[in-house]
Amino acid sequence: MKLLDKAFRLLGSKGARYGVPAALLLAMTALPFFLDDYALHVLWNAMFYALLALGLNVIVGYCGLCDLGYAAKFAIGAYTTGILMKSFGWNFWLTLPMSILVAVITAVIIGAPTLKLRSDYLAIVTLGFAEIVRITARNLPITGSASGLNAIARPSLFGLRLTKISHWYYVFLVLVVIFVFISNRLRHSRFGRALAYIREDEDAAQAMGVDTTRYKLYAYMIGAVLGGVTGSFFAVTMTSISPGSFDFTQSANILLAVILGGMGKIPGVIAGAAFFAIFPEIFRDVPIVGNMRMLFFGLLLIVVMITRPQGFWPERKRG
């Protein structure tokens, strides 16, 4: 534990603030030259979870709202893109603005009536909404019913058709950089502080002039947009989507990644997501443990929550 603390202190120092992310980014850029497709896929998956966790982090980590149905946000993005491409022959890149628009509209429909109430209502409503989305997708012909949408076309970027896992690895790496940039800018602004004030004490935030209902809705909309965009990219990477990819376990995993990573701290949230994606893979082939890896995973979660309820990422050093 002491060693870990020391390592974290080092990570928190000034030079490390830019040095570590830069070094990590460099390493991530170089990795496809050394890894096989399977390993790349695992890392891609980790980045995919990192995007979702960063999106949910705006809602849960920054603003302190409880969203139990985040999978619905990326389902909506994925289906918007999937339907527009398959049924209407749209180019992938043109589906992105639509995906954002649909995310904003659904966020307003769910959030506007709910966020006026005490925060716990949002948990129930998002949980219910996620189920509605999943069941609707299972039953509509346009969403491909239970089998979902298949053979979604691969888009091109600057004339290159993005077919290999290494292509998508880089696309997602860029997305992670963009999401981190957005998260970081939001956090260090009047807007981001207002979200933190709401998270810490909603009444005091009101007393300081924050229109809490409106700001909660903004946070919810931003989270929904980030989730929707991630869903759109998910659809074209996987080329097939089905209701099974968006069940409650997904929502729970993303939420746990955010909580485990320490609510609102960007590196922690990313680490939490990576941990979720990579941990089960590492133990997949270990005998005995492999079969019980989810059990170990659960135990580990419990241990972390008991010993470090504030998440495993440390507080920023002050003073």
Add this chain to the structure above:
Amino acid sequence: MALMQITDLTMRFSGIVAVERLTFDIEEGSITSLIGPNGAGKTSAFNCMTGFYKASSGEILFDGKSLIGLKPYKITRLGIVRTFQNVRLFKNLTVLENVMSGAHSVTRQSVFGALLRTPAQRREERGIRENAEYLLDYVGILNKKDELAKNLSYGDQRRAEWARALAAKPRLLLLDEPAAGLNREEKDRLIELIHKFRADFGVTVFLIDHDMDLVMKVSEKVIVINFGTKIAEGTPAQVQSDPLVVEAYLGVSEEEGGAL
């Protein structure tokens, strides 16, 4: 015309009447106090004035404009800023971030400003930060600016809360028991500070307190309530010799530790 005019303000909860037909004025530029025994309805009156409670009946006018039905954040934007009886800082944020919250109601930048970090946004951010630092220095805890609010001593938390309130550039500053939990020396400095607030920022101050000594030293007008109704109003000297006030305070003198 008085800055704030309260007429027949009544706040009823199921069963109890916390405030009953309360009427008084707060003159612009004055330091006015509201006192009364425990449970007299002081905080309830405050909560009605700041929109946290919806008054059952009565009228509250600020600068001639009715505050009835306005949400707390709107009232803050009109220039009425409060502190809380049990200090309500944002515990897990730094002291500086806490004080910066005061600027929220008097600044503009939102989501796009944050993302694009325009020159206007950066200028505003700098202004917010510098003003917060100035106010932390003003209340004497600038050296604590990077500490988490929850790690401050009680007295320093109170100071941070005053700085936060001042950052909102209030016309009317409402302090709910600012002296509670402070020691003698800190109380003396508070008396000075309240006078300084008015002199330096031109605010009108309205405060609640139990501490008669403090109230008498600091205020020009005192309103005394008991069981939600006004029993006396006047200068500290007038109020202190009022038989009704003496009786109200003597009636609870054991719990109050002889507050009068």
